[in-house]
Amino acid sequence: MWLTCSSVGRKFVMALTGICLVLFVTFHCLMNGVALFWPEGYNAVCAFLGANWYALVASIGLAVLFIIHICYAVWLTLQNRKARGNDRYAVVSKPVQVEWASQNMLVLGIVILAFLVVHMIQFWAKMQLAEILGQHYPDPQNGIYFINAAFSCVWTPIVYIIGFIALWFHMNHGFWSMFQSCGWDNDTWLPRLKSIGCWWTTIVVLLFIAEAIVFTVRANSGC
16 A cells, blocks of 8 residues: 555655644644633533543544654654665765754654643543543543643643744644645745745744743732
8 A cells, every 4th residue: 555655655644644733733722722811611612522422532533643643753764764774874964955853853753742741641631531530520621720730830831832842843844844745845835835834833832832821820820
């Protein structure tokens, strides 16, 4: 099957899963914004996305996307290293057109994965998973409570901001490269996609950082 047996197919799978993950990250950013201005509405969203069948199906689907994306990323990295052989140890100057992020996508992905594990321990494990296990105290649907609990820790905003910076580099490069993998790589569209990706990623990440700062201030001021 060309999706697994060819380099083009693997890159297409990376692009497809990447598009889905970019949309999820954008949705998550907007959902967090609800918590800033309408706490009751945020708790209502948490109740809607609790241990309901549709939310569980979506969670499983999202987990599958993450796993496929990670596995194919490692696969392509190992394939590229094998193709280069001993040449990867040679000391050469990096071409100007090669972005730093493109050289370190796997490392950035590992940083994001570590951040995701922390995030899931602080929220998913105490909310959707707790609801699945029948734990009712604290209320698994009280998202504001868990935001305050997480961001009352001094290390939480530090870890999150590091994760968001890694996410910016990873998404910024991945945004346009996933379209490139799908064939949009001509001289007209590629610069446009790079510009769109930079703006999109920057707005999302800046909103995430702003939300983390506001959550931290509120959690430590008793608001």
